[in-house]
Amino acid sequence: MSIDVFLRLLKQHVLWFIVIPCITAGTAFFVTRNEPRVYKSQASLYTGLVSRYSLLSDKQNSFTDRSANAFDNILTTLNSRETLLQIGISLLSDHLRLRQPDTLVLANDGFLKLHQAIAPGWEYLFFVAGDSTQLHRTIDSLAKSTSDNPVKTLLLKSDSYYSIQHIAEQLKATARKNTNDVLLMDYEADDPAVAQRTLSYAIDILNKRYSTLKTSETNSVVGYYESRLQKAKEKLSQAEANLRAFGAKHQLLDYDEEARNVAASREALNNEYNQELMRKNAAKASLDALNRRMSQQGSVRSANNDLSDKQKKLTDAESKLANARAYGQPKTVVNQLQANVAQAQEELKVSAQKYDAAANSNDAIPTQMMANDRLTKSLEFEESSARLELYKNRMDQYQAKTSEYGPLGSQLRELNRNLSVAEKEYLDLLQNVDQSRTRRQDVAIGGTLEVMDAPDFPLEPQASKRSQLVLVGLGVGLFIALLLTALIFWLDKRIQSPEQAEALIGMPVSALFPTVKNPFVYSKITRASRSMFEQLFNAINIEVSQNTEKTYPPIITLFSIRSKQGKSWIANRLAQLYDDADQKVAYCYPRVTGREQKEHKKDITYFPYTVRPDFMNVTGIDYLLDYNQGFDISQYDRIILEVPALINNQIPTYLLKSSALSLLVIDANSPWARAEKQLLSMYVRVTNQPILTVLNRVEGNHVDILRRADAVQPLIDQEHLVQIQQRTIL
Numbered sequence: 001m002s003i004d005v006f007l008r009l010l011k012q013h014v015l016w017f018i019v020i021p022c023i024t025a026g027t028a029f030f031v032t033r034n035e036p037r038v039y040k041s042q043a044s045l046y047t048g049l050v051s052r053y054s055l056l057s058d059k060q061n062s063f064t065d066r067s068a069n070a071f072d073n074i075l076t077t078l079n080s081r082e083t084l085l086q087i088g089i090s091l092l093s094d095h096l097r098l099r100q101p102d103t104l105v106l107a108n109d110g111f112l113k114l115h116q117a118i119a120p121g122w123e124y125l126f127f128v129a130g131d132s133t134q135l136h137r138t139i140d141s142l143a144k145s146t147s148d149n150p151v152k153t154l155l156l157k158s159d160s161y162y163s164i165q166h167i168a169e170q171l172k173a174t175a176r177k178n179t180n181d182v183l184l185m186d187y188e189a190d191d192p193a194v195a196q197r198t199l200s201y202a203i204d205i206l207n208k209r210y211s212t213l214k215t216s217e218t219n220s221v222v223g224y225y226e227s228r229l230q231k232a233k234e235k236l237s238q239a240e241a242n243l244r245a246f247g248a249k250h251q252l253l254d255y256d257e258e259a260r261n262v263a264a265s266r267e268a269l270n271n272e273y274n275q276e277l278m279r280k281n282a283a284k285a286s287l288d289a290l291n292r293r294m295s296q297q298g299s300v301r302s303a304n305n306d307l308s309d310k311q312k313k314l315t316d317a318e319s320k321l322a323n324a325r326a327y328g329q330p331k332t333v334v335n336q337l338q339a340n341v342a343q344a345q346e347e348l349k350v351s352a353q354k355y356d357a358a359a360n361s362n363d364a365i366p367t368q369m370m371a372n373d374r375l376t377k378s379l380e381f382e383e384s385s386a387r388l389e390l391y392k393n394r395m396d397q398y399q400a401k402t403s404e405y406g407p408l409g410s411q412l413r414e415l416n417r418n419l420s421v422a423e424k425e426y427l428d429l430l431q432n433v434d435q436s437r438t439r440r441q442d443v444a445i446g447g448t449l450e451v452m453d454a455p456d457f458p459l460e461p462q463a464s465k466r467s468q469l470v471l472v473g474l475g476v477g478l479f480i481a482l483l484l485t486a487l488i489f490w491l492d493k494r495i496q497s498p499e500q501a502e503a504l505i506g507m508p509v510s511a512l513f514p515t516v517k518n519p520f521v522y523s524k525i526t527r528a529s530r531s532m533f534e535q536l537f538n539a540i541n542i543e544v545s546q547n548t549e550k551t552y553p554p555i556i557t558l559f560s561i562r563s564k565q566g567k568s569w570i571a572n573r574l575a576q577l578y579d580d581a582d583q584k585v586a587y588c589y590p591r592v593t594g595r596e597q598k599e600h601k602k603d604i605t606y607f608p609y610t611v612r613p614d615f616m617n618v619t620g621i622d623y624l625l626d627y628n629q630g631f632d633i634s635q636y637d638r639i640i641l642e643v644p645a646l647i648n649n650q651i652p653t654y655l656l657k658s659s660a661l662s663l664l665v666i667d668a669n670s671p672w673a674r675a676e677k678q679l680l681s682m683y684v685r686v687t688n689q690p691i692l693t694v695l696n697r698v699e700g701n702h703v704d705i706l707r708r709a710d711a712v713q714p715l716i717d718q719e720h721l722v723q724i725q726q727r728t729i730l
Helices: 003-012 016-034 067-078 081-096 108-117 124-128 132-143 150-157 164-170 192-250 255-326 331-359 367-446 466-491 498-505 524-546 567-580 674-687 718-729
Strands: 039-046 171-175 182-189 450-453 509-514 555-559 585-590 599-601 604-609 638-642 661-667 691-698
Touching: 016 466, 039 192, 067 171, 067 192, 081 108, 081 132, 081 150, 081 164, 081 192, 108 150, 132 150, 164 171, 164 182, 164 192, 171 192, 182 192, 192 367, 255 331, 255 367, 498 509, 498 661, 498 691, 509 524, 524 567, 524 661, 524 691, 555 567, 567 585, 567 604, 567 638, 567 661, 567 691, 661 674
Parallel strands: 509 691, 555 638, 555 661, 585 604, 585 638, 661 691
Antiparallel strands: 039 182, 039 450, 171 182, 599 604
16 A cells, blocks of 8 residues: 555545544543542562572572572462452451441441441351451351352452452562562552552462462472481391391301402412322322332342252252262263253353343342332322322312302392492482471571562552543544554455556556546646546547558547446547547447437537447447438548446447457446456457556546646537536436
8 A cells, every 4th residue: 555545545534533533532531530549559578589698509509590480489379369368358357347447447438338248147247356366267268168158259259359359450569670689569449548458468478378388398398308218218227237147147257358368278279289299299200110120129039049049950950960970870861961951051041141130230229228218208108198188178168168159249249239229329318308408498597578668558549540541542543443444445446546457457547537526617627637638639549540450430439347437428528629629520329218319519420329139249330320310430530439338238349340449447436356357358359459548536636737827728518518427327
């Protein structure tokens, strides 16, 4: 929307911008004529959420600003239903104790309303008022009762001072800044005493509930950690008892030390065993060598014995041989005995050689020495065997000890691990318990809200908002008028400006004609209309002169999508311009009443025609007009043909092909929608000729107004102009 269109809309609906704001402002003025006086009581509280020094201040490594969340918690607690209900109960208890109005507690109007609200049968509340604690307990019980009663109505359903809805609307609390510790509170009421006391009760109950909530929160945390600490302590005690029982059962002072000692002793025993085994093997080897040597000494003795035997045998054989010779035995006997002696000699010789070989060896040792050495080595061998048996028994004992200590190590590690885990869990929980207790103490010390400025007693009412409401009403009225204007503009499908017409139609606008209400008066509108007709006249002549394909005289067709767009008025004015130019014009127009007849004025001939059912098959002007009108096309210089509205008539397809130029006449106040676009598209396809767009009844701010010196006052045929206007209206 351009500025010109916006200003034109304001001009068209200027009455709305005057009447509607006056109505809304007057309504606001009337509604606020009995506006009650309002008193505001104010107070400020120090919360200490940011800068307060606490028990945990020194333990915090980094500063974390949680004041926003804390303020939200405070405001949520203040606006909770229970807090508001307790404020109302405290205020009602205070007022029920009055026997007469008191300006410092409750004014006369409030006193009368309270007594009127207490229905008959509930007057005992005034007698209970002597005991403030009992009265508060009674009102609290009635407020939470399941049945209806006057107290419950006052607190929950009415619009009195005690209603939680009324208190929630009037009680306001805000932080002064996001980075400070101060909470500002105020309360508005039509009674200054009620405002002050309600705010005082709100501060007291807020402080009490907030502190209780914070303390209960820390108590639950402390209780949780203490219960877990007790379980962890029991678990730690059980782990220690298991470890002690394990040590007592297996008689272990220090498992690791004993395991190392067993391993070292076993290794030393293995070394001693090996050394002793080597000594035993050495003794056995020596003993075996001595035995072999001892066996060699036996062969010498046997050789000596054999030598002795052989000598004895030789002596016996020689004695027998000598006796045989002496006694003269036969020769055969002697020979036999000589053979025996020779054999004995030979055997003695062999035996002597054996003895000599045994007695003369290199490693021959004396027998006594060998016997002593054999005895010594035998003793060493026996002693070593005894020691090895002892070592073997000791090694078996160490093996049994090692087999026993193997599984004990894993069991002991498991017990130590359980003890370590239980101890770590216990120490962690002990630290958590200490922290939670410190936090609880910190909340108990600094969890309350300190009153910086107590609620004041307002002496003067708040400034009236009547003037502000009137101004707001005036603004609302202007907004409503502007909204209605915008809605009309958005919902109105009419052509609002030449620019919009060109955008919707898709063709440039050749002429703009303002609304001429009185054509007989020479004014700016008539001067602009005359100037625009001259421009349109020039545009038509240029197009006609450039179109050399059409026959003479050229046919100028005026058409519109809808009826009553101003075709007749424009056609008549064009005909007068051609008449002023000394050209004969035939103006053909459709009948409206059926009584129109052929007319001739100066060089203009008016031919009415009837739109017949076969209008689309008309091929020429002769066929269109009545035969008795005597139409001769060769007698005219220009033919102006007005076609009926296309939206409810046929398009003369064949007739339009002979037209040299078409004028599309559109009323600026008529709509341009999908139907108009389709009909114009079909017309363009049929004619295939230049089309000039004429926008009629345009607002004056879109039309250029000529100066009086530049304009020429036309001579108007008033009688014929009246007829044209009547036909246009019909």
